[in-house]
Amino acid sequence: MSAVQFDADLIRRYDTAGPRYTSYPTAVAFGPFTEDEYKAHAYLSNEDPIPLPLSLYFHVPFCDTVCFYCACNKIVTKDHSKAETYLQYLFREIEMQAKLYDRDRMVEQLHWGGGTPTFLSHDEMRALMDKTREHFSLHITDEGDYSIEIDPRSVTAETIGLLREIGFNRFSLGVQDVDERVQVAVNRIQPIAQTLAIIDACRAYGAKSISVDLIYGLPFQTVESFRQTLDTIIEMSPDRISVFNYAHMPNLFKPQRRINEADLPSPETKLQIMQLAVEHLTAAGYEYIGMDHFAKPDDELAIAQRQGTLHRNFQGYTTHADCDLVAMGVSSISSVAECYSQNAKTLEEYYAALDTGHLPVIKGLTLDDDDVLRRYIIQQLACHFTLNFTQVERLFSLAFAEYFSRELELLQPMVSDHLLQFTDTGLDVTPRGRFLIRNICMVFDVSLRKQSVQQRFSRVI
Ligand SMILES: C[S@@+](CC[C@H](N)C(=O)[O-])C[C@H]1O[C@@H](n2cnc3c(N)ncnc32)[C@H](O)[C@@H]1O
Ligand code: SF4
Numbered sequence: 001m002s003a004v005q006f007d008a009d010l011i012r013r014y015d016t017a018g019p020r021y022t023s024y025p026t027a028v029a030f031g032p033f034t035e036d037e038y039k040a041h042a043y044l045s046n047e048d049p050i051p052l053p054l055s056l057y058f059h060v061p062f063c064d065t066v067c068f069y070c071a072c073n074k075i076v077t078k079d080h081s082k083a084e085t086y087l088q089y090l091f092r093e094i095e096m097q098a099k100l101y102d103r104d105r106m107v108e109q110l111h112w113g114g115g116t117p118t119f120l121s122h123d124e125m126r127a128l129m130d131k132t133r134e135h136f137s138l139h140i141t142d143e144g145d146y147s148i149e150i151d152p153r154s155v156t157a158e159t160i161g162l163l164r165e166i167g168f169n170r171f172s173l174g175v176q177d178v179d180e181r182v183q184v185a186v187n188r189i190q191p192i193a194q195t196l197a198i199i200d201a202c203r204a205y206g207a208k209s210i211s212v213d214l215i216y217g218l219p220f221q222t223v224e225s226f227r228q229t230l231d232t233i234i235e236m237s238p239d240r241i242s243v244f245n246y247a248h249m250p251n252l253f254k255p256q257r258r259i260n261e262a263d264l265p266s267p268e269t270k271l272q273i274m275q276l277a278v279e280h281l282t283a284a285g286y287e288y289i290g291m292d293h294f295a296k297p298d299d300e301l302a303i304a305q306r307q308g309t310l311h312r313n314f315q316g317y318t319t320h321a322d323c324d325l326v327a328m329g330v331s332s333i334s335s336v337a338e339c340y341s342q343n344a345k346t347l348e349e350y351y352a353a354l355d356t357g358h359l360p361v362i363k364g365l366t367l368d369d370d371d372v373l374r375r376y377i378i379q380q381l382a383c384h385f386t387l388n389f390t391q392v393e394r395l396f397s398l399a400f401a402e403y404f405s406r407e408l409e410l411l412q413p414m415v416s417d418h419l420l421q422f423t424d425t426g427l428d429v430t431p432r433g434r435f436l437i438r439n440i441c442m443v444f445d446v447s448l449r450k451q452s453v454q455q456r457f458s459r460v461i
Contacts, residue, residue, distance in 0.1 A: 033364030059329030217246030
């Protein structure tokens, strides 16, 4: 059980901009990277004596309407024919990517993200999954972890039935806040009954896991209003709840300019809301997994954390550890062998590359030995709140105290602040330190030591 203790004073002091470590190094460190480099890693990944299974990600960038807070990579349009064109190109990418990987590599994990994957029509959803099955080896039973992000406003119970039929077994629903005033201010009107109907449908169709996204820090939110939102969602009893911090960065995300800054809760109120969320959800029986995530004790994320098999990748926390992640669609990021590779971020660039018979790779990174080592350490900390120095020494053939002398020094103030403690074999993050896990991870992040990089991340509060 991963207890978490909320210490407002400590959080105030450690409130600094930092990444959520869905990868290490993070995407801001990506640089020039070619299609050929990506292909070389893909071929290399087949050469392992026992090649890893695959994880497939598909990015569907379209949304019907814009939510003003949104920081996702999306295209807002009412023109559904855009999806038709997009799928034709995505199919080409599927064909090209599939050729790089041995056919006997099973797809253990599959995810549709966005934007809004449920922008696609039922026929398009079916066609995309058929195309995927034609070119990759997908499970026909519920063995795989096949998940999709759903905007409850864009689906019916029938859609959920269809998604189950084509192979999805985990559903993640965007809710954000149930308060009407908040919903109006962020341009996302979503009646509670609509969300509940979709959760009921997921359950009726035998979903293995249902997850709900909430955001704190939105306009007009108060401690009391957020308590209502939490109570409403707890009543619906999803298996997982994510509580994201709203990062107001209107310079980076244009729609956020339509949010009136005067309506945003103060940092102090945000802190209180955060505290409420942690205490209320844990009291309701949810376990704190880490970063922004909570799960019921019998959800497989919580089980994996207890068993030490939890991992973290671009999709967040996952039980499917050792996979090569092949990401398709505009702006998506693959993680294959020892590289990260990102696709073109605009449709124009994405289509242009595929039109000339090329994979739309625009940037990425080949990990060196030090990156692989630090990635392992950050994963251990983010997933398990503990680090075994002896194990690191054994796995990477180094003397921990010598290699990480600077980091051990930087950790000292965190020991004095009771965020962590050293043990005979390594370090343990305390319940007070768990909420500040990204600050602890940042100590091991060398790419972050460059100031300019740090300014591109959101703060804790
Ligand atoms: C791609 S959306 C989910 C699917 C669907 N488009 C929807 O909104 O229901 C992913 C999630 O990112 C979160 N999100 C988006 N913008 C955010 C922001 N600026 N700060 C924090 N969380 C954000 C929301 O919780 C949202 O549900
Ligand atoms: S939150 Fe979801 S529906 Fe809203 S704009 Fe972002 S991706 Fe689209």
